[in-house]
Amino acid sequence: MVVRDFLELEDLKLILEGDLDAEVTGGYMGDLLSVVMGEADEGQAWITIQSHVNIVAVASLKGVPVIIIAQGFEPDEETLESAKEEGITLLGTDLDSFSIAKKLILEKGL
Amino acid sequence: MIFKYQVDAAAPELAGRASTEFKSVLKQLGVNAKIIRKISIAMYEGEINMVIHANGGEITCTVDEKQIEVVMADSGPGIPDLDLAMTAGWSTASQEARELGFGAGMGMPNMKRFSDEMDVKTKVGVGTTLTLRFNL
Numbered sequence: 001m002v003v004r005d006f007l008e009l010e011d012l013k014l015i016l017e018g019d020l021d022a023e024v025t026g027g028y029m030g031d032l033l034s035v036v037m038g039e040a041d042e043g044q045a046w047i048t049i050q051s052h053v054n055i056v057a058v059a060s061l062k063g064v065p066v067i068i069i070a071q072g073f074e075p076d077e078e079t080l081e082s083a084k085e086e087g088i089t090l091l092g093t094d095l096d097s098f099s100i101a102k103k104l105i106l107e108k109g110l
Numbered sequence: 111m112i113f114k115y116q117v118d119a120a121a122p123e124l125a126g127r128a129s130t131e132f133k134s135v136l137k138q139l140g141v142n143a144k145i146i147r148k149i150s151i152a153m154y155e156g157e158i159n160m161v162i163h164a165n166g167g168e169i170t171c172t173v174d175e176k177q178i179e180v181v182m183a184d185s186g187p188g189i190p191d192l193d194l195a196m197t198a199g200w201s202t203a204s205q206e207a208r209e210l211g212f213g214a215g216m217g218m219p220n221m222k223r224f225s226d227e228m229d230v231k232t233k234v235g236v237g238t239t240l241t242l243r244f245n246l
Contacts, residue, residue, distance in 0.1 A: 033158075034216035037151050038223065050211045054158075057126025061133060061150040078123050086130075 001025075001110060003066045003089050006045070011093050011103060012068065016080050018089035022065035027110055029097050033058050040064060045110070047097045051075040056082040065089060070097040111173045117157055117184075119166035128169050129154040132180075139173065145244060149178060152224040152242050155217040156182040162207045163187065164238065177226075180242045188234035196222065 004020040006012055028040040029047040033054060040046055042063030048055060051073040059067050066089040069075060075083075075090060083090050093100045104110040113135060115128035133150045153169070160167045164186025172179045189195045196218050203213025222228050227243040 031211050032214035032216070033211040034155060034214040034220055037154060038216055038220045042147070048211075052210055053123045054126055054210065054212075057130060057154065060130055061126070061147070061154050063147065 001108065003045075005108060006066065006068075006091060006104070009103060009107060011095050011100060012091045013093070014089070015069070015075060015092045016083045016088075016090040018083060018087045019065060020089060022089075024065060024110070027101060027104060028064075029101055037062065045104070047101055049073050049097065051079060053078040053082050055079065056086055056088055059088050060086040066091060068093060068100060070095060070100055113171040113173070115169040115171070117160045117166045117169060117182075119161045119164070122161050125158050125161040126154055128157050132169075132171055135171075136173075136178075141178075141246065145178075145246065148224040149180065149242075149244050152221045152244075153180050153182075155220045156180070156240055156242070158212060159217050160184050160186070162203055162212050167237075176246055178244045178246065180244075181239065182242075183237065183239040185237040188236055188238055189230070189232040190234050192230060192232065 001024050003022050024045050025043040027045045030036045031048050031050050040062050045066045046064045047068045049071050051069050068091045070093055072094045129150050136146045164184035167184030170181045194200050198219045199215040201213040201215035207213050225242040226245045229241040232238040
């Protein structure tokens with residue numbers, strides 16, 4: 001599966017386009033940055049309610065190609081610029097983290 | 111080869127910049143991707159600590175044939191109880207920092223876990239110098 005495949009889900013909206021052809025091998029869900037730093041794996045989609053610029057640093061350093069910002073939180077301008085520089089895709093959803101994870105698993109087979 | 115980075119606590123939004131820049135340097139040097147990841151994670155944690163606890167500081171990265179050394183020095187408050195600081199889940203981060211997802215209490219444990227050698231010199235009221243070494 002690649003990042004582009006996520007766009008088929010109605011509940012996800014594209015906030016910032018990064019490398020849409022980057023491969024996604026699974027997912028990780030968490031809002032504490034150091035826990036994500038320690039536990040997320042390269043190639044995973046990261047679901048979080050955090051939306052500030054440091055999420056891009058975490059994703060970039062871990063090799064996470066796509067961040068899904070849940071519960072309608074919106075990234076600020078700095079986050080957008082940083083994600084653009086790093087080629088990381090930002091997706092948004094009004095659903096909570098668990099619900100979007102469930103959809104990704106059940107409907108997209110992630 | 112020596113690379114130096116200033117960490118500015120007045121610009122917390124830039125936290126992670128030094129780690130990201132050094133990561134690019136290591137890529138250019140052709141360092142193994144797994145080792146780059148370990149260094150990036152550990153250095154990022156140190157960088158964040160310098161911003162949220164120590165009013166910034168300086169990071170000096172030394173690359174030689176056998177190892178990479180990352181020295182993070184600050185003039186912050188120092189760490190009164192190092193054993194506690196090394197305990198997973200223990201944090202003194204402010205409520206403000208926690209709301210941003212910092213202060214998980216995993217910074218120091220992550221630095222230990224992802225480095226091959228970790229040395230902390232700290233004095234209350236003087237500052238902290240943290241040295242991480244990574245074998246190539």
